[in-house]
Amino acid sequence: MHGDSGLCTVARSASPGYRPGMTTTTVPRLTIGPDGRLRHRVGRAEISNDLAGWIADDLVAPGLLDPSAFERTFVSVVLSTDPEPATAWTAFYRNTLAELAAGGAPGGTNAGMAPVHTRAVELATGSVVELGCCFGFLSLALARAGHAVTAVDLSAGTVRLLASVAPALGSSVDAVTGDATAVPLADSVADTVFAVHLLEHLPPGVDAVVLAEMLRLARRRVVVAVPYEDEPEVAWGHVRTFDAAALDALGAATGHPYRVDDHHGVWLVIDVP
Numbered sequence: 001m002h003g004d005s006g007l008c009t010v011a012r013s014a015s016p017g018y019r020p021g022m023t024t025t026t027v028p029r030l031t032i033g034p035d036g037r038l039r040h041r042v043g044r045a046e047i048s049n050d051l052a053g054w055i056a057d058d059l060v061a062p063g064l065l066d067p068s069a070f071e072r073t074f075v076s077v078v079l080s081t082d083p084e085p086a087t088a089w090t091a092f093y094r095n096t097l098a099e100l101a102a103g104g105a106p107g108g109t110n111a112g113m114a115p116v117h118t119r120a121v122e123l124a125t126g127s128v129v130e131l132g133c134c135f136g137f138l139s140l141a142l143a144r145a146g147h148a149v150t151a152v153d154l155s156a157g158t159v160r161l162l163a164s165v166a167p168a169l170g171s172s173v174d175a176v177t178g179d180a181t182a183v184p185l186a187d188s189v190a191d192t193v194f195a196v197h198l199l200e201h202l203p204p205g206v207d208a209v210v211l212a213e214m215l216r217l218a219r220r221r222v223v224v225a226v227p228y229e230d231e232p233e234v235a236w237g238h239v240r241t242f243d244a245a246a247l248d249a250l251g252a253a254t255g256h257p258y259r260v261d262d263h264h265g266v267w268l269v270i271d272v273p
Contacts, residue, residue, distance in 0.1 A: 030058040030077070032065060038073065044081040044088065048095035049137065051077060053109040056235040067234045086164070093165050096137055113137070115264045116196060116225060121145050123223050123269060126191025131180040131214065132198030136162035136173060143171045150174040150190065152183055181209045185217055193218040196225045197265075200238045211250055215272065224250070224268040242266055 030040045038059075042051065055073055059065035065073060082088040096110060104111030117138050127148040130139045135158060139151035143166075153159050156177045163175040178184045180198065193214040199207045214222045224247065232238035244260050247268040251258035258270040 029054050032059060038076070040077055040080070042077060042081065044091045046095070047078055047081045047088070047092050048099050048110060049092075049113075049135065050096075050099070050105065050108040050110050052236070053107075056233075060235040067237075070235055070237075086168075089161060089165055090168050093135070093137075093140075093169060096135075097140060097169070100137060100141070112264070113197075117141050119263050119267070120194060120196055120223065120225065123221070124192045124194075125220055127189075128192045128194065129183075129185065129190040129217055130194040130196070131183065131210065132195055132201070133162070133175075134158060136166070136175065138194070138196055139173050140166065140169065140171050143173050147192075148174075150176055150185065152176045152178045152180070152185070154179055181206060181213060183213050183217060187216055188219045189217050191218070191220045192223065193221070194223045194225075196223070197227060199224060200226050200229070200232065200240055200242060203239055207250060208253065211254065215254060215256070215270070218272050220272055222268075222270040222272065225265055227265045 029042055030038065032038045042054075051074060055065070055070060055077075059073065060067055060070065078092050079085055079088050081091065099105065099108075099110040100114045100117055104114045120138055121141055124142055124145070124147055128139075128142050129150045129152060130142070131152050133139050133151035133153045136151045139149045139162070143149045151159070151162060151173050154177070159175045159177045162173060166173045166175070176184065180195065195210060195214060199210065202210065211222070211224070214224075226242040226247070228243075229238065229241045232240055244262070244266050247266050248260045251260060251268050251270060254270060256270050256272060258268060260266065260268050
């Protein structure tokens, strides 16, 4: 702790992404000072995936942190909430899942994702594969709803984290490291295959490759969801935007029955014969 101010010093050397000469900005939860130290007011009882929005709004938007340092900063803040990494990550997961179930705090990241996850659970049938699962919050929600779930992500570290935390949360999820363009799973391996907020991270043309993989894996249904954005949100790693017409074109190209609709973003649902 930094004196009695309630500020926790995350880095004692220059924080990743900090550029010398920046002025200190007073923000609700996080700040980087001229010394390059990142401090925050987030405790273990509060740490959740809302942190993503706080970093984007408090550090990236005002130019205190380069977007390339987003992930490293995120991990540093989570780990600073408890001396034991496993305890910090378990708290992060428990808090996030509880907030998602409750609808999230107004304006927060969890509030934005809660209705998306609710819709995804409603669309799931039978066994499930989720591509681009990231931390696996949706996969955990699907498992809690009674589905057998395989969560796939390109990041081996994130996959290991999900696999290690899931048992502590009372959930069973098969976590697999894999590229969404060449998933290391057998044909027709699951009833429903999801890609929720994944395609906006991929360059044009790759979306069709991922969709083909989803159709290879799915026995009954493929579900794609993307956010509405005027410009790609760089802090979140987005490289392109989508609208209903773009998803309609993807669906039509498959030759399968499909529908496109709006629900806190755009959804493409393909029914596999």
